[in-house]
Amino acid sequence: KQEVTQIPAALSVPEGENLVLNCSFTDSAIYNLQWFRQDPGKGLTSLLLIQSSQREQTSGRLNASLDKSSGRSTLYIAASQPGDSATYLCAVRRVSGTYKYIFGTGTRLKVLA
């Protein structure tokens, strides 16, 4: 059974700092992994998708890496801004036989001005 864990659960950093969010999963047979952002009381916004054959993806100040063998992904945020404050969730989809995405519980990020 796939389980997804995100550490830390909450993080508070001063503006401008670079930071790393962690996601670990128990079953390395994944189809892809996505990172999402969720603002309070809102739906989710997809940030980055990494296919199982890829090692990393980049979008602007965001960089996500994937190490399937160790069951880990990291989301790196460069030069954090107060507007980055949100909950960040990772989700994995198994290789086959399911369309289900398994989500972690998220990291609640607060960037202080």
Next chain:
Amino acid sequence: DTGVSQNPRHKITKRGQNVTFRCDPISEHNRLYWYRQTLGQGPEFLTYFQNEAQLEKSRLLSDRFSAERPKGSFSTLEIQRTEQGDSAMYLCASAGGPPAVETQYFGPGTRLLVL
């Protein structure tokens, strides 16, 4: 606005009542997902449609829950005989294109409170 829309945004009901939520996906998307999210948790998968076919249902989707997607367009999620444990945010997402690079677009959610 061509994003995913959900109605109603908020619903308060009494235990034992039936409720129905609607999701309108992005028009060209053939895949549609329903999730449930409780406070402090990530979304939990409920069910998945490809066009009008419901291809997967979670064991979380008890016999009180039913979802439909007639004609492969909008979808409805009905909860019968609501219980206080059904209180949660119900999220809908749609997706299109190749599955390997699928990006899910989420709606704003329907927040349900069962009294």
